[in-house]
Amino acid sequence: RKEVEQDPGPFNVPEGATVAFNCTYSNSASQSFFWYRQDCRKEPKLLMSVYSSGNEDGRFTAQLNRASQYISLLIRDSKLSDSATYLCVVNRGTGNQFYFGTGTSLTVIP
């Protein structure tokens, strides 16, 4: 079983829509969780860390469910500029070991 699993999509949504991505992880010892954004032919960039209590940054909300071993990313009021691939990343915490999902592709349509 893969360490981190994501639905690759693609998700095609109209501007202004709300879209949610989920990601599951296999190792219950995982400690830190992140969402990265990757534009076409660019490097991954940190979008937000995911904290146990959940956290929000503008239109973006990340949540962690340790019991079910999944994290989620909610994007409200989608913009054309949100079109990208969103990577779920998990760190076991026993060292700097990061595990990446395959990414979920989002296209926001005018």
Next chain:
Amino acid sequence: EAGVVQSPRYKIIEKKQPVAFWCNPISGHNTLYWYLQNLGQGPELLIRYENEEAVDDSQLPKDRFSAERLKGVDSTLKIQPAELGDSAVYLCASSQGQGRTYEQYFGPGTRLTVT
């Protein structure tokens, strides 16, 4: 603050030729990573350094890949000889590796094409 620097950005070589990639991490970041990314996939770890020590190289194909991080700062990843299947983007990343500063920052990557 300068980000992670990588060079070259693009490289085209013929199979069986050697190639080397260079990475300069963010100042003060002790942990350095080399990843390989194929189209439509997430980055896959090749090797991780803590300062100058390679602490995780289990995914590095050691018959043809080698890496070094002299003095615990810059790093070089080498492939010799390159094969067609090595065509990919090679990403370098760094992190402080302590507490919540596990956040990783990536360089722009080197896009390798082996013909």
